[in-house]
Amino acid sequence: MRKNSNFRLVILFLSGVALLFIVAPLIGLMLSSSVEQLSETIIDQEVQSSIILTLMTAFFATLTFAVAGIPLAYLLAKRDFRGKKLVTGIIDLPVVIPHTAAGIAVLGVISRDTLLGKAAGAVGMSFVGSPLGISFAMAFVSVPFLLNAARDGFAAVPSRLEKAALNLGASPSRVFFTVSLPLAKRSIISGAIMMFARGMSEFGAVVIVAYHPMITPVLIYERFGAFGLKYAQPVSVIFIFVSLLFFIILRIVSGKRST
Amino acid sequence: MLELKNISIDLGEFSLRNISFTVDEGQYFVLLGRSGAGKSILLEIIAGLIKPDGGKVILNGKDITAEPMQKRNVGIVFQDYAIFPHLSVRENICYPLKANKTPKNERGRIVRELSERMGISGLLDRMPGSLSGGELQRVALARTLTLKPKVLLLDEPLSSLDSGLRYKMRNMLRNLNGEGLTMIHVTHDYDTTVALAQKVAIINKGKILQTGTLKDVFHNPGSRFVANLTGIHNFYRARLKAHNKAMLEEKLEITVLPVGEEENKGFVFFRSDDVVVSLEKIESSMTNSVRGVITGMVPAVNGMEVIVDAGIRISAHITNESTEKLGLAEGKRVWVSFKAVAVRFIGR
Structure with a gap:
């Protein structure tokens, strides 16, 4: 009995430590800035535009790669082919490599003297230092979240249902759009939210591809470097707040849609 | 096709x-x-x-x-x-x-x-x-x-x-x-x-x-x-005559348990394990007893499959000891008995 309660105490204590470790810095950050500082920062044009840019580029990255990534996720979930394990491993690569290295890798593909860069240049566009490049970098590091969630979602759709649909005269594409996709929807949306959140908070890869225009994580870094902790704190608070807000709104909206 | x-x-x-x-x-x-x-x-x-x-x-x-x-x-x-x-x-x-x-x-x-x-x-x-x-x-x-x-x-x-x-x-x-x-x-x-x-x-x-x-x-x-x-060697087309009487193959009437099925036509079956062979008619709780002639003896698991022609072919599973004791052989006249409980009727 005594042993048991000791054990419970240890568990509770360690749980508390772990939780505190996550919560304490955040609470400390929240309390670090005064209301005046925060309200000043909110109306700061540079902060505002960086937040809008961050949201837009993350959103664009998620949307584009959702369309391109879902077929791959479907393929990985439902088909067996040679090298499937390799492809599955490749998908996880962006998560495990250092993000600055990821940025360098992305830059290697989209800089002005590459094929892609030249093609963009021909139509008067540039990836480097542009919102498009930022989206690209965000997508690179965050797309595994979407792909893995979508793949798990498709894998959870019973093959029996897809077979039944085929037997009922539906074409394979019809089966995909009327059975597989709707049943995997929940996982795909939740993966997309994770991808969006991860993309939005990316710093390392983005800063290498585009220092300007400045997304908020880069802005925070710049303010810290140039003016110090006190100036970086209010921006951080506001950005964390915006991130949480979007995360919660998206969760609620997607939760409602799928029930 | x-x-x-x-x-x-x-x-x-x-x-x-x-x-x-x-x-x-x-x-x-x-x-x-x-x-x-x-x-x-x-x-x-x-x-x-x-x-x-x-x-x-x-x-x-x-x-x-x-x-x-x-x-x-x-x-x-x-x-x-x-x-x-x-x-x-x-x-x-x-x-x-x-x-x-x-x-x-x-x-x-x-x-x-x-x-x-x-x-x-x-x-x-x-x-x-x-x-x-x-x-x-x-x-x-x-x-x-x-x-x-x-x-x-x-x-x-x-x-x-x-x-x-x-x-x-x-x-x-x-x-x-x-x-x-x-x-x-x-x-x-x-x-x-x-x-x-x-x-x-x-x-x-x-x-x-x-x-x-x-x-x-x-x-x-x-x-x-x-x-x-x-598991069943006794299998016949059947017609219910009363709630507990069934006519098998239009040849032999037997007693069955009252059945809930709506149809009065269907199939009747019972296991050869549930069939008792005797030389004389026996007094027992078994409601079905008919006389017939042994037409076949086939070795089976743990004994013999004894086939008796009693208007319909009825198969009984008998141990080797009993077969010897009763002197069962082809052509011998015997009684076969089975309980109504052992009989299943399935309507169709």
């Missing part, structure tokens, strides 16, 4: 070998076998969900082995029903009609007709999650029937229903078949087979052991496995 020719498939832990049989148009064909015998795989091959390694599936003279499943006109109702959980009952039934672009008003008519027939009109706007197994099954059946398949494949359709529902469903299946629909029904259940089959195939470990009418297979099991599976 559906014909399977030398269908073979190797799925690693289990395989089908040289499966051949024919199902006539409008026939009720039952594949009887234990679970894991390869029954479901065979259905999926006929439906085109799985490609066999070898052999042919021929429907009305046309080789459909390579035909995509959407074009086969073979409907399948899965054991777990495979109802789309994200669509309402109406949308589920409509699914094949939308896929083949049936006009909207026509779709409405078909859904109405079939749902009335299946007794699910009241459920059309419900979601599948709130339905019982029996309801889901009727939805699955209605959904498959919208396409008017030439052959209907049923995977254990009665196994998860309670006895009342099972009885109703049996009638429904029988009626469908009565309208000329060719049906292949897979089951491990002896009663279901007796109640529905016009032709039976016994399948075990990926091989068809015997094919024929009910009487062929149950009366003359071609192998020990079939005999053990069916």
Whole structure:
């Protein structure tokens, strides 16, 4: 009995430590800035535009790669082919490599003297230092979240249902759009939210591809470097707040849609 | 007519070998076998969900082995029903009609007709999650029937229903078949087979052991496995005369337990283990006692299968000791007795 309660105490204590470790810095950050500082920062044009840019580029990255990534996720979930394990491993690569290295890798593909860069240049566009490049970098590091969630979602759709649909005269594409996709929807949306959140908070890869225009994580870094902790704190608070807000709104909206 | 020719498939832990049989148009064909015998795989091959390694599936003279499943006109109702959980009952039934672009008003008519027939009109706007197994099954059946398949494949359709529902469903299946629909029904259940089959195939470990009418297979099991599976050697066409009297093959009247079945025609069966052979008529609680002549003695597991002609052929399972003690031999006149409790009547 005594042993048991000791054990419970240890568990509770360690749980508390772990939780505190996550919560304490955040609470400390929240309390670090005064209301005046925060309200000043909110109306700061540079902060505002960086937040809008961050949201837009993350959103664009998620949307584009959702369309391109879902077929791959479907393929990985439902088909067996040679090298499937390799492809599955490749998908996880962006998560495990250092993000600055990821940025360098992305830059290697989209800089002005590459094929892609030249093609963009021909139509008067540039990836480097542009919102498009930022989206690209965000997508690179965050797309595994979407792909893995979508793949798990498709894998959870019973093959029996897809077979039944085929037997009922539906074409394979019809089966995909009327059975597989709707049943995997929940996982795909939740993966997309994770991808969006991860993309939005990316710093390392983005800063290498585009220092300007400045997304908020880069802005925070710049303010810290140039003016110090006190100036970086209010921006951080506001950005964390915006991130949480979007995360919660998206969760609620997607939760409602799928029930 | 559906014909399977030398269908073979190797799925690693289990395989089908040289499966051949024919199902006539409008026939009720039952594949009887234990679970894991390869029954479901065979259905999926006929439906085109799985490609066999070898052999042919021929429907009305046309080789459909390579035909995509959407074009086969073979409907399948899965054991777990495979109802789309994200669509309402109406949308589920409509699914094949939308896929083949049936006009909207026509779709409405078909859904109405079939749902009335299946007794699910009241459920059309419900979601599948709130339905019982029996309801889901009727939805699955209605959904498959919208396409008017030439052959209907049923995977254990009665196994998860309670006895009342099972009885109703049996009638429904029988009626469908009565309208000329060719049906292949897979089951491990002896009663279901007796109640529905016009032709039976016994399948075990990926091989068809015997094919024929009910009487062929149950009366003359071609192998020990079939005999053990069916377990019954006394199998007769029967007519109920009173609530507890049955006339077997129009030759012998016996006492049966009062039965709840509505039909008064059907089959009667009892195990040879339940039949007692004696030299004199014996006073006992056994209500059925008839006199006959031994026409055959076949060695069986733990004894002899003694066949007595008492107007109908009755088989009794007797130990070697008893056989010797009573001096049983071909041509000897004996009494055979069995309890009414041992007799099963299945109406059809």
